[in-house]
Amino acid sequence: GTLGICEFPFVPVVDGAFLDETPQRSLASGRFKKTDILTGSNTEEGYYFIIYYLTELLRKEEGVTVSREEFLQAVRELNPYVNGAARQAIVFEYTDWTEPENPNSNRDALDKMVGDYHFTCNVNEFAQRYAEEGNNVYMYLYTHRSKGNPWPRWTGVMHGDEINYVFG
Numbered sequence: 001g002t003l004g005i006c007e008f009p010f011v012p013v014v015d016g017a018f019l020d021e022t023p024q025r026s027l028a029s030g031r032f033k034k035t036d037i038l039t040g041s042n043t044e045e046g047y048y049f050i051i052y053y054l055t056e057l058l059r060k061e062e063g064v065t066v067s068r069e070e071f072l073q074a075v076r077e078l079n080p081y082v083n084g085a086a087r088q089a090i091v092f093e094y095t096d097w098t099e100p101e102n103p104n105s106n107r108d109a110l111d112k113m114v115g116d117y118h119f120t121c122n123v124n125e126f127a128q129r130y131a132e133e134g135n136n137v138y139m140y141l142y143t144h145r146s147k148g149n150p151w152p153r154w155t156g157v158m159h160g161d162e163i164n165y166v167f168g
Contacts, residue, residue, distance in 0.1 A: 027129050037130065038166070040140035041123050044108075044156035045115030050078070051155070058107070062152045065103030066110065074110055107154065119159065140166075 014022055026032045051058045054074055058064055066074065075091055082090070094113045096105035123139075131137040142162035151158065 023126070027126070027133075030133065032130075034133070034135055036136040036138065037127075038138045038140070039123055039127055040142060040162070040166075041115075041120045042142045042157045042159055042162055044111050045119040045159045046111040046113065046117075047115075047151075047155045048158040048160065049118070050110055050114050053078070054110070058110075060152060062154070064107065064152065064154055066107040067103055068101050068106060071106035071109065075113070078110070078114065104154070111156075115159070142166075 012019060014020070021029075021031070047058070051060060054077070057066060057070055057074060072091065075087060075094075079087055079090060090113065094109040096102060096109065099105055127137045127139055140162075142165070143157055144162075144165070145153075145157050146161065149161070
């Protein structure tokens with residue numbers, strides 16, 4: 001891959017007609033609707049994206065694991081624009097140091113790295129800043145894997161799996 005950390009080819013665009021400014025600027029300036037919100041994350045936010053990015057490593061079949069060497073290579077592929085020190089910090093943060101060679105933990109660490117970067121950290125930061133403005137914020141951590149889920153069990157509860165339950 002060349003995009004790094006599974007960058008999205010499409011994101012909302014500040015066009016001056018529908019979106020006047022970035023959400024970060026709206027939060028900083030206080031220009032947003034004051035209302036109660038519900039927001040949250042799923043336990044495995046990153047898999048849905050890295051399955052399509054690391055296709056040879058994370059195959060859509062049961063029993064997929066990631067060796068320590070594969071984990072380190074995947075971290076390099078997912079973070080091509082960071083320097084060595086930053087990459088070492090990422091490896092340090094996402095390694096299960098009680099079992100650094102555990103192939104399931106290494107696989108799951110890739111999910112957490114991508115999920116944190118794109119969703120979990122942003123959701124938590126937004127919720128905190130929104131609440132600091134005096135708004136009620138209700139949060140969930142969605143952990144239920146539906147019986148009819150077609151993805152391998154190791155993918156857990158991926159990004160979007162909660163939609164039918166949150167919105168009915």
